[in-house]
Amino acid sequence: MADLMKIRARFKDGVTEVKILMGHPMETGRRKTDAGDVVPAHFIQLVTATLNGKTVLEAQWGTGVSKNPYLTFRLRNARLGDKITVSWHDNRGESNSIEAAVEAA
Amino acid sequence: MHRRIWLKGLLAATALALLSPLRALAAIWNKAAFESEKVDGALKGLAVTHIDPTKDIVLIAPDMAENGAIVQIEVESRIPGTESIAILVEKNPTPLIAHYVFSNGAEPYVITRIKMAETSEVKVIVKAGNAYFSISKLVNVAIGGCN
Numbered sequence: 001m002a003d004l005m006k007i008r009a010r011f012k013d014g015v016t017e018v019k020i021l022m023g024h025p026m027e028t029g030r031r032k033t034d035a036g037d038v039v040p041a042h043f044i045q046l047v048t049a050t051l052n053g054k055t056v057l058e059a060q061w062g063t064g065v066s067k068n069p070y071l072t073f074r075l076r077n078a079r080l081g082d083k084i085t086v087s088w089h090d091n092r093g094e095s096n097s098i099e100a101a102v103e104a105a
Numbered sequence: 106m107h108r109r110i111w112l113k114g115l116l117a118a119t120a121l122a123l124l125s126p127l128r129a130l131a132a133i134w135n136k137a138a139f140e141s142e143k144v145d146g147a148l149k150g151l152a153v154t155h156i157d158p159t160k161d162i163v164l165i166a167p168d169m170a171e172n173g174a175i176v177q178i179e180v181e182s183r184i185p186g187t188e189s190i191a192i193l194v195e196k197n198p199t200p201l202i203a204h205y206v207f208s209n210g211a212e213p214y215v216i217t218r219i220k221m222a223e224t225s226e227v228k229v230i231v232k233a234g235n236a237y238f239s240i241s242k243l244v245n246v247a248i249g250g251c252n
Contacts, residue, residue, distance in 0.1 A: 028251065030198065030218075032171030045134045051213075056211040062139035064194060064202035064251070066175045077218070089128040091134075 004068075005098040009084045012105035016078040018049065020071045020086050022096070028063035044069060046089045051078055053085075078102050139201050144193055144228070147201035151191060153230060159184065159238040164229050166242050173221040174250025180215050186233040187213035196225035197251060222251035 006022030029041030047059040057073050080102055086096030138150025165179035180190050193200045202219045224240045
């Protein structure tokens with residue numbers, strides 16, 4: 001799941017709805033394995049979305065976001081074909097990003 | 106002697122340049138707010154001052170969640186000038202879940218999936234200008250999901 005990232009940006013009635021799925025374990029640092037070992041915290045801390053290179057959404061997350069995070073947001077100034085990029089960074093310095101063009105719903 | 110000082114400076118600059126991406130991230134992430142074990146501490150970390158109750162935030166969350174590991178929360182602010190939305194779960198080990206900041210034409214709207222340790226109020230805080238608004242909803246959790 002580590003590399004998985006999915007995005008869909010659909011324009012309808014003047015509003016673009018962006019849905020993103022990020023493959024990530026989102027470990028809180030409190031979970032124990034069957035052997036009783038604590039699994040170290042490993043979670044996404046920052047998510048940034050841009051529209052044609054301009055920041056539209058900046059999210060900070062704690063450990064309470066579910067595993068393999070799902071996120072929806074909406075833009076009112078995007079047009080068909082505009083480029084949306086979403087990237088995340090986690091507490092271990094790992095990151096990933098994905099890009100999509102706005103399409104008709 | 107001069108060369109030595111110059112070299113030291115160069116080394117320090119190089120080290121800083123190498124470290125800066127991580128350090129910059131660490132500086133952005135609101136550690137105090139997210140690691141607080143109390144709602145009050147989280148709000149303090151977010152620099153939230155006076156909070157007014159409102160009916161202009163739509164919070165859609167289930168009345169009953171079978172599995173606390175995945176609870177879908179939908180938030181829409183109808184407060185003019187909304188800049189950010191914070192989502193907290195009062196009874197989670199660390200209550201602050203997420204903080205979203207909107208700009209350049211992003212609607213103050215978000216759907217996100219969160220973990221809930223037990224039955225709790227889900228609290229949403231909206232910032233608009235220098236004012237803060239809040240709405241809460243109780244979500245019953247059958248099986249806690251905060252591991």
